[in-house]
Amino acid sequence: MMNELKILINKDINQIKNYFREFKENKKKMLPILFYILWFIFMLNSQSETNYYSINYFKNLSFAILSVLLIISITNVYFERTSYFNMADVNFLFTAPISPKTILLYSIFKTSWKQLLAALFMFIFLSPSLISSGILFPEILLGVMGYALFIFSLEPICFIASKLGKKYNLKAIILILLLFLILPITIPMIIEKSIIKGIQSDLMNFIPLIGWSRGIFMSMFKISSNLFIFIFLQLSFILIINLYILKTASNYFEDMLSSTENKSKYIENKKRGKSKFKLKINFNKNKKISLKKNYYGSKAFHFKNKLISYRNDFHYLFGIETLGFFILGIGAIIIRNIKFYDYSLITFFTYLTIIILYIYTLFSINTNGQEELDMPFFYLIPDSNIKKIISVNQLPVERMILNSLILFIVPSIVDFKNILAYFLMFIMFNSIYIVIKFSNILIRSIFRKEVDFTLMLPIIKIFQLFLIAIPSLIGVIIASLVNNIINFDLQIIIFISIFLSNISILLIQLLLMDLIISRIEI
Amino acid sequence: MLKVTNLTKKYKNFTAVDNVSFQINKGEIVGLIGPNGAGKSTTIKSIVGLLRITSGTILINGKINDSIDAKKDFAYIPEFPKLYDNLSVWEHIEFIAQAYKIENYENQAIKYLEKYDMLDKKNKLASDLSKGMQQKVSIICNLIIDPEIFFFDEPMIGLDPKAIKETKNIFLYLKNKGKSVFISTHLLDSIEKICDTILIMKDGKIITRGSIEELKGAKKITLEDLFLEATE
Numbered sequence: 001m002m003n004e005l006k007i008l009i010n011k012d013i014n015q016i017k018n019y020f021r022e023f024k025e026n027k028k029k030m031l032p033i034l035f036y037i038l039w040f041i042f043m044l045n046s047q048s049e050t051n052y053y054s055i056n057y058f059k060n061l062s063f064a065i066l067s068v069l070l071i072i073s074i075t076n077v078y079f080e081r082t083s084y085f086n087m088a089d090v091n092f093l094f095t096a097p098i099s100p101k102t103i104l105l106y107s108i109f110k111t112s113w114k115q116l117l118a119a120l121f122m123f124i125f126l127s128p129s130l131i132s133s134g135i136l137f138p139e140i141l142l143g144v145m146g147y148a149l150f151i152f153s154l155e156p157i158c159f160i161a162s163k164l165g166k167k168y169n170l171k172a173i174i175l176i177l178l179l180f181l182i183l184p185i186t187i188p189m190i191i192e193k194s195i196i197k198g199i200q201s202d203l204m205n206f207i208p209l210i211g212w213s214r215g216i217f218m219s220m221f222k223i224s225s226n227l228f229i230f231i232f233l234q235l236s237f238i239l240i241i242n243l244y245i246l247k248t249a250s251n252y253f254e255d256m257l258s259s260t261e262n263k264s265k266y267i268e269n270k271k272r273g274k275s276k277f278k279l280k281i282n283f284n285k286n287k288k289i290s291l292k293k294n295y296y297g298s299k300a301f302h303f304k305n306k307l308i309s310y311r312n313d314f315h316y317l318f319g320i321e322t323l324g325f326f327i328l329g330i331g332a333i334i335i336r337n338i339k340f341y342d343y344s345l346i347t348f349f350t351y352l353t354i355i356i357l358y359i360y361t362l363f364s365i366n367t368n369g370q371e372e373l374d375m376p377f378f379y380l381i382p383d384s385n386i387k388k389i390i391s392v393n394q395l396p397v398e399r400m401i402l403n404s405l406i407l408f409i410v411p412s413i414v415d416f417k418n419i420l421a422y423f424l425m426f427i428m429f430n431s432i433y434i435v436i437k438f439s440n441i442l443i444r445s446i447f448r449k450e451v452d453f454t455l456m457l458p459i460i461k462i463f464q465l466f467l468i469a470i471p472s473l474i475g476v477i478i479a480s481l482v483n484n485i486i487n488f489d490l491q492i493i494i495f496i497s498i499f500l501s502n503i504s505i506l507l508i509q510l511l512l513m514d515l516i517i518s519r520i521e522i
Numbered sequence: 523m524l525k526v527t528n529l530t531k532k533y534k535n536f537t538a539v540d541n542v543s544f545q546i547n548k549g550e551i552v553g554l555i556g557p558n559g560a561g562k563s564t565t566i567k568s569i570v571g572l573l574r575i576t577s578g579t580i581l582i583n584g585k586i587n588d589s590i591d592a593k594k595d596f597a598y599i600p601e602f603p604k605l606y607d608n609l610s611v612w613e614h615i616e617f618i619a620q621a622y623k624i625e626n627y628e629n630q631a632i633k634y635l636e637k638y639d640m641l642d643k644k645n646k647l648a649s650d651l652s653k654g655m656q657q658k659v660s661i662i663c664n665l666i667i668d669p670e671i672f673f674f675d676e677p678m679i680g681l682d683p684k685a686i687k688e689t690k691n692i693f694l695y696l697k698n699k700g701k702s703v704f705i706s707t708h709l710l711d712s713i714e715k716i717c718d719t720i721l722i723m724k725d726g727k728i729i730t731r732g733s734i735e736e737l738k739g740a741k742k743i744t745l746e747d748l749f750l751e752a753t754e
Contacts, residue, residue: 007617007620007621010617010620011606011609011613011617014608014609014613014617015606015607015608015609016608018608018609018610018613018647019608022608022647086604086606087602087604088604088605088606088607090572090600090604091598091600091603091604091605091660092606092614092617092618092621092663093621094571094572095570095571095572095593095596095597095598096593096618096621096622097590097591097593097594097621097622097623098590098621099590251574253571253572253573253574254572254573254574257567257572257573264604
């Protein structure tokens with residue numbers, strides 16, 4: 001076994017060496033690393049200027065980080081891309097005369113090591129604000145431990161869920177994960193009758209995994225009397241789950257085959273900036289869809305998008321996300337009525353709009369149909385580039401108009417006195433959404449030749465946020481100027497200014513679109 | 523060398539391979555042909571232990587196919603070779619040599635690299651190679667293992683004409699060395715002249731088997747005609 005492990009370790013040491021050696025050959029690859037270092041230094045500096053962070057801040061922060069990690073992991077199980085391996089492992093290791101248990105044991109160790117490194121990096125990053133909050137270095141290690149133990153539990157859970165999902169119903173396995181890992185989170189919130197108070201409650205520390213880890217993490221600030229219980233529970237869980245994996249490890253190749261393929265495709269697409277978030281729902285998978293055939297030239301893209309939407313959703317104009325917007329609108333009003341938050345409805349919806357747009361900005365580069373730009377036929381179809389771009393984006397914009405209408409219609413009825421503000425918010429929301437769509441095209445045309453889109457993504461995102469923020473910033477400046485001249489509701493003036501500024505920028509972009517697209521090489 | 527008995531592979535209600543039996547003798551080249559979705563890749567993946575078989579037995583040199591001992595006796599070249607991005611061509615060879623405990627492989631590896639015009643790419647990282655070159659590396663890595671039986675899944679896909687010719691020569695070279703070769707493909711002309719036995723697969727079953735001469739009989743037809751006659 002030791003010999004086999006040595007072979008695997010050698011292989012990975014060579015890979016790491018080559019990764020760094022490549023920087024000599026290809027200096028461009030250093031750019032993202034350089035960016036991260038600068039960013040890191042900047043963040044360390046900016047944080048050292050702050051003096052104090054409250055315990056509640058860290059309670060919220062740790063809860064948010066752990067929840068996001070949990071949700072990402074469950075999503076990976078759902079999309080069948082949880083695997084300790086890559087395709088080269090399948091081709092070379094699975095057929096080699098090396099014990100499957102050794103391969104698995106080593107892969108678990110390798111994954112955990114990577115995660116521990118990531119945890120350490122995160123804590124080095126957080127250390128100035130932790131130290132300025134009065135935390136000593138040994139106590140920071142408790143935080144690292146809380147985070148690392150959580151990560152060490154997550155991967156094995158996902159591995160087992162993924163394996164069981166092949167044998168039994170995957171959706172049932174996901175449901176079980178949600179029931180045991182996500183649902184209990186709501187218990188402290190219900191008891192405290194507040195989301196925020198629930199998150200900050202010590203009761204949360206008793207929830208399996210997220211809670212235990214948070215309990216260990218928060219012992220940085222004040223050693224909990226239950227610290228050893230949390231550590232014991234978390235370690236026992238990790239031990240049991242890993243023993244189970246190793247006990248059943250002789251026959252996992254087939255279970256890992258499709259997950260590894262999916263994971264490899266996902267990583268490959270991510271590197272090329274083509275990963276898409278798409279729910280696997282085909283409402284009309286086998287239904288014959290008949291659409292009018294009068295979509296000629298550039299309109300063919302709209303036709304194709306409609307067909308795909310019909311296939312995947314209830315209707316080409318609305319689907320699962322429409323339902324999501326509806327639930328969000330109604331939900332916000334219901335939880336407002338039971339006083340889960342203290343803002344006015346219009347303020348809450350302003351925040352909600354900003355959050356939704358922020359999420360769209362963060363993920364839209366990977367999601368919104370810009371893959372058309374990588375298809376040769378996009379350039380070959382004999383029609384104007386502007387028309388093609390409009391046609392490609394027409395349906396997503398139509399859908400967003402409908403979705404946002406559904407989001408804003410209920411609050412504007414309930415909070416009727418602010419109906420004008422909701423209407424303007426709706427207009428502003430959609431204008432920013434269109435700016436996001438167009439900024440994607442611009443980004444795609446600028447960052448086309450990058451080898452690793454994942455590494456470049458933070459730089460791209462900052463650039464994109466900058467692109468989106470400029471028109472809004474101009475809008476806010478105009479609004480403040482106008483506000484000095486005419487005496488009107490500032491919020492309304494801001495909404496109008498942002499909308500007008502977005503439209504102006506869009507028109508300029510559209511006029512430049514021919515030039516932008518003609519610069520794209522595939 | 524290889525004995526497959528009543529091999530069945532099911533995915534829930536779908537039977538991908540249905541009660542298939544055949545054997546390959548020492549020094550024999552066997553071609554498994556069939557239309558898309560016939561079950562060729564599933565058969566080959568089941569034999570090399572990447573898929574769990576639903577029923578049946580697979581013996582390689584008398585050993586159960588997914589045992590460590592059996593793995594020393596075969597090499598598998600997948601349809602879509604995936605290499606380690608950050609390993610060079612030579613480091614792949616070194617890694618495989620270590621994994622299969624092969625000594626004094628260097629000269630042989632260099633010969634294979636020369637045959638496939640890859641000697642000058644020896645220190646290139648896999649991520650810098652084209653798909654065809656990656657396929658060549660995958661073949662070379664498996665050739666240096668020098669096992670008793672080789673499994674090739676669509677080996678010609680992505681190769682340039684010279685590499686296709688070299689691969690055909692390699693098949694014959696392996697046969698002359700007394701090795702067995704099992705090739706799954708749908709490129710009929712690539713195997714017509716080199717296979718001793720042909721298995722034609724359709725809907726998970728082997729519907730025809732025999733040497734090309736036996737299958738053609740007195741008819742003056744090509745393998746393509748034979749294939750179309752059998753599968754349509």
